[in-house]
């Protein structure tokens with residue numbers, strides 16, 4: 134209701150407000166509700182570095198009204214309050230941090246310098262980054278425990294947000310690479326796509342690592358039992374090419390490392406869903422039933438596939454959800470809508 138321009142003070146019928154919110158969330162509502170309910174139970178503090186963006190303020194309003202997370206807005210306090218007033222928003226319960234003059238800046242500079250002094254950053258450069266780039270400041274808040282998670286990217290290119298996270302936060306123990314996941318919500322099922330956003334050139338090790346991280350995330354966050362198809366242009370050795378062999382090798386690595394997971398490949402994407410054909414021609418396959426996790430062989434394939442599903446396949450996408458970082462940071466797709474920001478804050482809270 135806030136996004137569609139209905140002034141907040143005019144909302145008197147809360148049942149109608151909820152119905153309108155539910156219809157706008159569409160099929161993603163059911164999946165979103167699981168996440169939002171989980172987030173409400175734990176009430177985390179999520180920092181939003183783009184506090185001076187109107188979409189972020191509108192999302193903050195919903196997060197506060199529905200008590201999903203406690204938002205921390207970065208930016209100029211006067212400017213943020215002025216914008217909120219102009220758009221009839223009440224964000225008085227949000228914490229606003231003026232990062233350029235924050236009291237904690239010296240401690241943050243010390244920590245960034247400690248982390249990056251042998252990676253080309255001087256102390257002055259650290260101060261400059263933290264006082265001019267809210268994404269660096271936001272990630273540092275998460276590192277230092279001053280926020281439980283961060284969501285950013287409405288007005289930044291993806292690498293601009295992910296790079297500070299990679300430079301400042303640790304990757305989870307036993308993992309070397311992070312990856313990006315989308316939940317693609319269709320009429321009757323939800324299918325998880327990865328890697329859709331991070332690793333431009335994946336080795337077998339990266340693909341195996343991605344499959345394991347995604348499987349754990351799908352189970353833990355979405356309460357869904359993962360059935361993983363490792364995708365290629367070849368079915369179980371039908372094409373002998375290094376690209377297909379890479380996927381077969383990754384599949385074997387996962388089977389060795391995590392024998393508890395249901396996974397097979399390499400396979401073409403239709404075989405992931407055509408169970409009759411799989412049972413007939415490849416009855417040895419360890420994947421039984423329709424796959425619900427698709428691991429793509431390259432970023433090109435994963436990124437193009439999820440966007441095709443959104444634009445032509447009628448799917449709604451929840452994400453991108455970063456997997457593999459020790460702390461909770463999520464990067465929005467540029468120009469995403471208010472509902473997406475709300476959902477991603479819920480995901481960040483659950484992740485934290």
Ligand code: ACO
Nearest residue numbers: 291292295296299300304309310311330331332333453466
């Ligand atoms: N996992 C863990 N760490 C990583 C990864 C990874 N996948 N990639 C890079 N790093 C680390 C590097 O080792 C480096 O660590 P260090 O500085 O401590 O030594 C640090 O991250 C920074 O590395 P850079 O060299 O600055 O970054 P790089 O050039 O490798 O870029 C990036 C990383 C930004 C993720 C790059 O791979 C990229 O641009 N990926 C594609 C992003 C994109 O455009 N996605 C598609 C659009 S988004 C959408 O559709 C919503």
